[in-house]
Amino acid sequence: xxxxxxxxxxxxxxxxxxxxxxxxxxxxxxxxxxxxxxxxxxxxxxxxxxxxxxxxxxxxxxxxxxxxxxxxxxxxxxxxxxxxxxxxxxxxxxxxxxxxxxxxxxxxxxxxxxxxxxxxxxxxxxxxxxxxxxxxxxxxxxxxxxxxxxxxxxxxxxxxxxxxxxxxxxxxxxxxxxxxxxxxxxxxxxxxxxxxxxxxxxxxxxxxxxxxxxxxxxxxxxxxxxxxxxxxxxxxxxxxxxxxxxxxxxxxxxxxxxxxxxxxxxxxxxxxxxxxxxxxxxxxxxxxxxxxxxxxxxxxxxxx
Amino acid sequence: xxxxxxxxxxxxxxxxxxxxxxxxxxxxxxxxxxxxxxxxxxxxxxxxxxxxxxxxxxxxxxxxxxxxxxxxxxxxxxxxxxxxxxxxxxxxxxxxxxxxxxxxxxxxxxxxxxxxxxxxxxxxxxxxxxxxxxxxxxxxxxxxxxxxxxxxxxxxxxxxxxxxxxxxxxxxxxxxxxxxxxxxxxxxxxxxxxxxxxxxxxxxxxxxxxxxxxxxxxxxxxxxxxxxxxxxxxxxxxxxxxxxxxxxxxxxxxxxxxxxxxxxxxxxxxxxxxxxxxxxxxxxxxxxxxxxxxxxxxxxxxxxxxxxxxxxxxxxxxxxxxxxxxxxxxxxxxxxxxxxxxxxxxxxxxxxxxxxxxxxxxxxxxxxxxxxxxxxxxx
Numbered sequence: 001x002x003x004x005x006x007x008x009x010x011x012x013x014x015x016x017x018x019x020x021x022x023x024x025x026x027x028x029x030x031x032x033x034x035x036x037x038x039x040x041x042x043x044x045x046x047x048x049x050x051x052x053x054x055x056x057x058x059x060x061x062x063x064x065x066x067x068x069x070x071x072x073x074x075x076x077x078x079x080x081x082x083x084x085x086x087x088x089x090x091x092x093x094x095x096x097x098x099x100x101x102x103x104x105x106x107x108x109x110x111x112x113x114x115x116x117x118x119x120x121x122x123x124x125x126x127x128x129x130x131x132x133x134x135x136x137x138x139x140x141x142x143x144x145x146x147x148x149x150x151x152x153x154x155x156x157x158x159x160x161x162x163x164x165x166x167x168x169x170x171x172x173x174x175x176x177x178x179x180x181x182x183x184x185x186x187x188x189x190x191x192x193x194x195x196x197x198x199x200x201x202x203x204x205x206x207x208x209x210x211x212x213x214x215x216x217x218x219x220x221x222x223x224x225x226x227x228x229x230x231x232x233x234x235x236x237x238x239x240x241x242x243x244x245x246x247x248x249x250x251x252x253x254x255x256x257x258x259x260x261x262x263x264x265x266x267x268x269x270x271x272x273x274x275x276x277x278x279x280x281x282x283x284x285x286x287x288x289x290x291x292x293x294x295x296x297x298x299x300x301x302x303x304x
Numbered sequence: 305x306x307x308x309x310x311x312x313x314x315x316x317x318x319x320x321x322x323x324x325x326x327x328x329x330x331x332x333x334x335x336x337x338x339x340x341x342x343x344x345x346x347x348x349x350x351x352x353x354x355x356x357x358x359x360x361x362x363x364x365x366x367x368x369x370x371x372x373x374x375x376x377x378x379x380x381x382x383x384x385x386x387x388x389x390x391x392x393x394x395x396x397x398x399x400x401x402x403x404x405x406x407x408x409x410x411x412x413x414x415x416x417x418x419x420x421x422x423x424x425x426x427x428x429x430x431x432x433x434x435x436x437x438x439x440x441x442x443x444x445x446x447x448x449x450x451x452x453x454x455x456x457x458x459x460x461x462x463x464x465x466x467x468x469x470x471x472x473x474x475x476x477x478x479x480x481x482x483x484x485x486x487x488x489x490x491x492x493x494x495x496x497x498x499x500x501x502x503x504x505x506x507x508x509x510x511x512x513x514x515x516x517x518x519x520x521x522x523x524x525x526x527x528x529x530x531x532x533x534x535x536x537x538x539x540x541x542x543x544x545x546x547x548x549x550x551x552x553x554x555x556x557x558x559x560x561x562x563x564x565x566x567x568x569x570x571x572x573x574x575x576x577x578x579x580x581x582x583x584x585x586x587x588x589x590x591x592x593x594x595x596x597x598x599x600x601x602x603x604x605x606x607x608x609x610x611x612x613x614x615x616x617x618x619x620x621x622x623x624x625x626x627x628x629x630x631x632x633x634x635x636x637x638x639x640x641x642x643x644x645x646x647x648x649x650x651x652x653x654x655x656x657x658x659x660x661x662x663x664x665x666x667x668x669x670x671x672x673x674x675x676x677x678x679x680x681x682x683x
Contacts (some may be wrong), residue, residue, distance in 0.1 A: 020662045028427065115384070118384075163414065166413070168414035168415060168416040182628055187439070188406035188438065188439040189439050191385075191405075192386045192391070192405035192407070228385070228388070230389040231391065231392045235396075266439060295390060
């Protein structure tokens with residue numbers, strides 16, 4: 001019953017209400033982090049004399065701040081010391097979250113654009129409640145529709161990643177609108193970079209669970225980490241006999257970071273360039289949901 | 305001259321829509337090049353499935369939805385999470401270095417999945433990579449194109465990988481297992497033949513930009529489940545011989561005119577379908593038309609040719625040795641049917657001059673068999 005209530009509230013765009021403040025923590029945290037990043041970027045751009053970029057970033061900052069205001073006004077943030085570890089959320093209430101919250105939480109844990117399958121995997125490994133891949137695909141349509149009917153009414157949107165060259169949506173990958181464009185663009189090296197970033201996110205969550213909960217990480221969480229670790233050089237512990245030993249989250253983080261260092265610079269350059277191009281050539285909505293698909297452009301113009 | 309051949313081929317096909325060559329009909333080209341019927345049907349773009357069904361021998365292979373689903377699921381698993389599993393396998397086999405992780409998705413062009421657009425994009429991306437520009441190492445589902453007898457055929461390999469020393473490798477992802485480093489040879493052969501067409505098409509694409517054919521390796525990388533697990537492993541398969549064979553067959557397609565010239569003018573495989581696509585042409589008449597063309601049936605045709613069941617029934621009806629496969633057939637040089645083999649063995653037929661030796665061997669074999677039967681009866 002109360003789940004229905006929450007979802008209908010969310011539909012009307014008035015989320016973050018009443019006593020359910022505990023689940024605002026993630027969007028607020030994300031916004032604050034993003035506001036901080038934007039401010040730093042504006043300072044850098046101003047120092048470098050890039051007024052055009054600074055202007056674009058200011059616009060983004062204002063958008064983020066508006067969302068933050070809306071969020072704080074609607075809820076009662078002071079009453080809710082936001083739980084930082086997702087596991088700390090009581091299972092009973094966690095399962096009542098709307099699906100988009102589940103997705104948001106999983107993406108925040110990963111820290112990178114992810115495919116629906118991985119999002120569902122992370123959700124099952126670390127969070128209570130049900131989330132299915134089919135639910136995810138309908139959710140994605142709703143997000144864009146909701147944005148277009150009243151832009152900025154929600155503190156965040158789930159949107160597709162953008163292809164670095166055509167700036168069209170990469171529909172297989174989901175991101176969060178509060179992330180910077182650089183994070184949401186996918187270049188040739190980005191799939192690997194995002195895989196390693198996700199591996200670190202999962203390893204950290206497993207580590208936190210091992211430290212903070214009595215039962216330690218769930219079997220699903222360990223299996224998920226294993227699936228990542230076996231594909232990262234030197235992430236699997238070897239015992240004296242040369243066989244694979246028990247997983248060590250710290251070792252996975254170290255190994256992933258080592259490979260990440262190889263790719264980061266080149267990947268960041270491509271993404272930054274693409275993001276700049278996107279800010280220059282795309283409107284607000286297109287920066288979130290991508291440039292129009294080529295295959296459908298002629299359909300659209302024919303209809304118009 | 306060329307035009308008349310095309311006209312003749314169009315007449316063979318009749319009113320149906322032309323079907324282009326695909327990886328499978330190209331593979332058949334390499335597997336059984338001597339079959340005139342298959343050559344004609346493929347070159348004319350006839351619908352072999354519809355024809356075989358109409359004459360009462362519907363093909364019953366290649367349709368397992370379970371196998372297709374399994375294949376797709378395995379491929380998706382291998383390519384999940386930024387090709388994580390695939391990169392591990394390729395780092396082991398191709399020795400990709402750590403920085404070589406660039407991934408280009410060529411499944412569509414900004415949401416456009418049409419073959420022509422995808423081919424143009426593939427061309428652009430692969431040429432850039434061949435010139436050493438960009439970070440591309442893995443190219444997911446590139447759309448290649450091959451001109452066969454003046455007609456375009458689009459081909460789509462699972463993946464093309466580029467090593468840092470600049471050679472492209474075709475990667476085939478298959479869901480049959482490699483157990484103790486051994487895989488089913490028929491399936492490996494089928495996968496290799498398919499990959500050969502990709503190698504030739506990719507060489508053609510690069511060749512048009514003046515890049516030599518050594519840029520594409522003729523060793524393919526087969527990625528398949530390891531032992532009894534679902535985890536992928538990789539293996540090299542040498543495709544040199546098959547590439548050469550297929551190249552030769554492709555160049556011979558141009559000579560399809562020689563085959564067409566041997567046929568009666570009025571021959572056609574037209575099904576004369578009605579408005580609802582139901583064939584109106586009497587099946588007997590169609591069978592008669594098919595019977596006027598030489599077929600070369602081999603048991604392994606069942607693996608790749610839609611007409612195989614028809615050809616087998618025809619070979620059986622004629623008591624042809626073809627049914628027993630090339631190994632048996634080659635033993636009986638100069639003898640075509642089982643009736644003749646039996647007749648010679650029983651001494652009921654008088655052998656011609658070049659059959660004398662064979663007849664002696666057959667009678668010897670028959671005698672041995674009779675002795676064994678007697679022994680068996682006594683025991």
